[in-house]
Amino acid sequence: MASIESTSRTLRRRQGAAAAVPAAREARPVAAPAPGRSVIEFRGVSKRYSGGDVGLDDVTFAIERGEFVFLVGATGSGKSTVMRLLIKELEPTAGTIRVAGHDLGEIKRKRIAYYRRNVGVVFQDFKLLPSRTVYDNVAYALQVTGGTRREIRDKVPDILRLTGLSTKLHNYPDQLSGGEQQRVSIARAFVNHPPLLLADEPTGNLDPETSVDIMRLLYRINRTGTTVLIASHDQTMVDKMRRRVLELAHGRIVRDEATGLYTRDETTREFARRMRAPSARPPGLG
Amino acid sequence: MRLGFFLKEAIRSMRRSAAPSFAALATVLVTMLVLGVFIPIVQATNGAANSVAGRVMVDVYMKTGATAADDARVRGELLRVPHVKGVEFVPKQQAYQAQASQYPQAYALLGSNPLPDTFHVIPDKPSNVLLVHSALTPPGASGGVLDPSIQSVSNKQSDTKKILEVTNLVTITAAVLTVLLVLASMLLIANTIRLSLYARRREVEVMKLVGATDWFIRWPFVIEGMIVGSVGALLAICVLGATKIALLDPLASNWTLIAAPRTIGFVVLVIVLLGSGALVSAVGSGLSLRRFLKV
Numbered sequence: 001m002a003s004i005e006s007t008s009r010t011l012r013r014r015q016g017a018a019a020a021v022p023a024a025r026e027a028r029p030v031a032a033p034a035p036g037r038s039v040i041e042f043r044g045v046s047k048r049y050s051g052g053d054v055g056l057d058d059v060t061f062a063i064e065r066g067e068f069v070f071l072v073g074a075t076g077s078g079k080s081t082v083m084r085l086l087i088k089e090l091e092p093t094a095g096t097i098r099v100a101g102h103d104l105g106e107i108k109r110k111r112i113a114y115y116r117r118n119v120g121v122v123f124q125d126f127k128l129l130p131s132r133t134v135y136d137n138v139a140y141a142l143q144v145t146g147g148t149r150r151e152i153r154d155k156v157p158d159i160l161r162l163t164g165l166s167t168k169l170h171n172y173p174d175q176l177s178g179g180e181q182q183r184v185s186i187a188r189a190f191v192n193h194p195p196l197l198l199a200d201e202p203t204g205n206l207d208p209e210t211s212v213d214i215m216r217l218l219y220r221i222n223r224t225g226t227t228v229l230i231a232s233h234d235q236t237m238v239d240k241m242r243r244r245v246l247e248l249a250h251g252r253i254v255r256d257e258a259t260g261l262y263t264r265d266e267t268t269r270e271f272a273r274r275m276r277a278p279s280a281r282p283p284g285l286g
Numbered sequence: 287m288r289l290g291f292f293l294k295e296a297i298r299s300m301r302r303s304a305a306p307s308f309a310a311l312a313t314v315l316v317t318m319l320v321l322g323v324f325i326p327i328v329q330a331t332n333g334a335a336n337s338v339a340g341r342v343m344v345d346v347y348m349k350t351g352a353t354a355a356d357d358a359r360v361r362g363e364l365l366r367v368p369h370v371k372g373v374e375f376v377p378k379q380q381a382y383q384a385q386a387s388q389y390p391q392a393y394a395l396l397g398s399n400p401l402p403d404t405f406h407v408i409p410d411k412p413s414n415v416l417l418v419h420s421a422l423t424p425p426g427a428s429g430g431v432l433d434p435s436i437q438s439v440s441n442k443q444s445d446t447k448k449i450l451e452v453t454n455l456v457t458i459t460a461a462v463l464t465v466l467l468v469l470a471s472m473l474l475i476a477n478t479i480r481l482s483l484y485a486r487r488r489e490v491e492v493m494k495l496v497g498a499t500d501w502f503i504r505w506p507f508v509i510e511g512m513i514v515g516s517v518g519a520l521l522a523i524c525v526l527g528a529t530k531i532a533l534l535d536p537l538a539s540n541w542t543l544i545a546a547p548r549t550i551g552f553v554v555l556v557i558v559l560l561g562s563g564a565l566v567s568a569v570g571s572g573l574s575l576r577r578f579l580k581v
């Protein structure tokens with residue numbers, strides 16, 4: 001992942017406003033929540049599965065534009081349910097979900113596809129297309145939006161370099177390791193530069209070193225203005241990140257630490273250094 | 287632009303999942319073969335039935351003393367009878383010659399011509415022959431015939447009835463069989479396609495989740511169905527063509543059913559098979575996909 005710095009510079013250049021800021025000296029305020037500009041808003045949301053399993057139970061929370069939020073909780077606590085509700089793969093049993101001000105319940109069937117293009121998703125089970133190579137899997141996310149061949153040639157190799165897949169372009173998903181498949185899933189979710197990014201266990205299959213790289217990448221994406229929501233088991237990772245944490249237990253929100261833990265804005269380089277530091281050291285010292 | 291993409295997608299998916307595509311192709315091939323054999327047989331049978339039924343007519347025999355003027359008058363009267371399509375006049379000399387050449391010994395024994403002038407009265411539809419017959423033999427007036435110079439009207443009621451019944455039965459049976467066979471073919475093809483799509487339902491789900499519209503997903507499948515359908519039909523046509531040249535054409539000269547005039551033309555058959563193969567497969571793919579698009 002040596003090229004991460006340069007590629008994400010390209011990535012930022014495409015994001016307009018951020019382009020002027022040199023990579024090493026980022027000091028732009030990030031995640032300054034503007035009231036009433038929620039990107040995600042859950043209000044009294046419950047999800048009961050057909051078998052009677054409780055997915056979510058009266059969940060209310062809001063995530064502001066540009067935030068970087070962790071969703072944690074034990075297995076079966078409802079993290080993936082939140083993600084799946086957000087892309088309208090599931091419908092809530094009760095309550096309303098708003099994304100960028102739009103009530104998801106009011107999106108017409110025909111418009112769902114267009115809505116989904118604004119949300120990048122890293123699926124817990126990757127959901128790659130088995131009959132396509134790594135390159136084509138990522139390209140597909142651009143093709144569905146009517147991306148031109150030129151656009152695909154420009155963007156796909158970039159994002160694949162960024163995720164460290166440059167040598168696997170022509171492999172099929174069944175020829176990849178779990179971690180590599182996960183990265184393809186990440187690359188596909190990023191390639192459109194969606195304003196909202198959902199990642200369900202994006203580091204679940206990666207070694208600690210690569211996990212840091214992925215987190216760094218997500219952080220970079222976040223600094224370009226993308227709102228990021230990550231579901232994770234990895235407690236040490238979450239603690240080190242010192243970002244907002246929502247904790248679910250049995251489908252209910254039991255913790256929402258929105259403030260306090262992180263006070264200053266870091267560059268991604270500082271961020272990475274801190275993340276790599278042994279967890280025994282006091283946070284922020286690296 | 288888009289068409290090129292969809293075409294490439296269709297070809298890719300056929301290459302990557304060759305087995306289901308091959309199964310669909312084989313299904314189309316077999317059903318088209320069966321249809322390709324069956325349709326001409328039905329057509330030939332219908333043709334034979336129709337030509338038999340077409341020969342159903344009423345014969346009107348003139349009195350031996352009838353003059354040319356009588357013949358002309360009767361001809362006019364016959365043409366005015368409802369449901370009569372045409373009238374064919376056979377003068378007695380002509381009838382004699384025809385019969386004599388057929389049975390020379392029997393007619394050699396007869397010195398003179400015993401045959402009367404005859405009108406073949408042809409109804410507009412074979413099923414109307416009985417109506418025509420009863421119109422020609424009105425009860426009461428001049429001994430039960432239309433004109434005094436008419437000797438008699440052929441009375442083949444039971445024969446014609448039987449012929450009509452049999453030909454109707456043949457036609458209806460053939461039609462029912464055709465409909466059943468076409469239905470069975472469509473179901474078979476649609477089912478094979480459904481199975482091959484079922485194997486790919488996860489893929490379709492993923493496509494939807496990354497923001498593909500229904501038609502964006504559907505077009506490659508429809509195109510794939512069209513390709514599989516027309517290739518299958520094309521193969522069937524090749525087999526049928528070879529069979530026709532190798533087997534049927536030599537036989538046709540001594541097997542009237544095959545040479546029956548009403549048999550569907552081979553070109554028409556090719557078009558029908560190709561069109562229905564491609565259409566059924568394409569529509570089948572498009573429709574079967576609907577279930578999996580509900581994500």
Ligand SMILES: Nc1ncnc2c1ncn2[C@@H]1O[C@H](COP(=O)(O)OP(=O)(O)OP(=O)(O)O)[C@@H](O)[C@H]1O
Nearest residue numbers: 049050051053054055074075076077078079080081
């Ligand atoms: N399709 C489904 N049908 C029925 N029950 C389901 C379904 N999907 C999830 N559940 C149930 O809903 C609850 C929440 O599941 P969810 O997948 O959201 O958990 P999670 O927090 O993502 O877990 P993990 O960390 O293991 O991924 C679980 O009890 C699960 O059994």
Ligand SMILES: [Mg+2]
Nearest residue numbers: 079080124200
């Ligand atoms: Mg989960």
